[in-house]
């Protein structure tokens with residue numbers, strides 16, 4: 001068998017797979033933050049294009065991928081599915097381990113799979129600029145890349161502390177012509193208020209969201225874009241799983257275990273939903289889908305399944321999801337992309353219905369897995385993706401005990417070339433483990449909105 005299973009460009013999927021078509025019970029509605037009534041398209045139209053608002057609630061199984069989007073996907077898609085044979089030998093496992101390599105996109109992660117269609121639909125509806133927030137900078141750089149290719153403008157509110165600590169993501173955004181500004185800014189009411197009270201604030205994702213939403217809501221040529229959590233984001237990411245399925249079929253294999261790390265849930269959704277769709281329709285009943293999160297931010301394993309706000313300030317609509325409470329303050333772990341208090345409503349529902357199994361790992365064991373991966377397979381992977389690798393390694397070691405030759409598929413959501421300072425901290429013994437204390441979780445959960 002070849003090491004890399006590659007598909008030709010004309011096998012880039014023609015449709016996204018919408019798992020809402022196969023859910024036995026429809027998702028709980030998104031609620032208005034003040035009235036607690038289901039939100040309507042007109043509530044959302046000041047900041048999102050109509051096409052994405054409709055995708056958010058669609059129950060059509062296949063949604064066509066516009067040719068203009070497929071044309072840009074060709075730059076890096078189909079991404080390789082790689083057999084991790086050296087890792088298998090190192091682990092002495094009978095399991096077959098594959099990883100789907102999303103680090104080949106220009107920004108280096110899975111995020112452009114949704115950034116590109118989001119830019120496309122906005123452009124089509126006459127929008128000239130997108131505003132967004134970014135923490136560590138992965139989403140900001142993906143949106144900067146996408147808007148650049150459609151000749152649009154892009155404003156990224158980057159959390160001030162990351163802006164200072166992670167300058168290279170900002171450089172990428174600038175290379176693609178985006179404006180990247182440290183949040184809070186004085187450009188928005190929300191930002192100016194925070195700065196007035198606390199001029200030295202390090203900023204937060206919650207504040208940056210408020211700024212980007214305000215920017216979009218107050219400029220008619222500008223919309224807002226979100227890089228995870230929402231249904232349309234998960235939908236766009238299904239190109240990952242659709243390609244993986246075709247790649248496995250081409251070597252006559254079926255996945256037994258599918259693994260992804262979870263921040264907001266979109267890369268796990270992307271790789272697993274096409275497989276879960278088959279399971280929901282009665283095929284591959286024993287399929288095991290594993291969601292992997294940091295034990296420092298354990299929303300799926302220790303949170304509650306309830307309505308909550310998407311942001312710290314409590315301005316966004318309410319989503320029914322696993323949450324640690326919107327005022328949960330995640331500790332500064334190195335997998336910046338996994339520090340979110342909530343999760344995708346669809347992923348949450350599937351965890352609640354036991355179609356996805358959630359596990360949590362500590363960051364030192366995660367970096368140990370990342371190092372094992374680098375020393376066997378060569379690639380230096382994102383700390384976020386390393387969570388999935390850790391779960392894959394544990395699964396392969398279980399196969400060594402049981403003698404099962406399972407087919408394990410790991411979504412490798414991104415490369416770690418801009419995360420070397422985190423690797424440095426691990427090598428110099430500066431990383432410590434942190435389990436979020438249960439009593440803090442109980443405190444935040446006590447502040448959930450009463451719905």
Ligand SMILES: *Cc1c(COP(=O)(O)O)cnc(C)c1O
Nearest residue numbers: 228263264265266267337384414
């Ligand atoms: C953003 C990011 C994640 C987490 O986001 P999801 O929406 O849960 O996929 C994981 N890995 C990488 C490399 C990221 O950039």
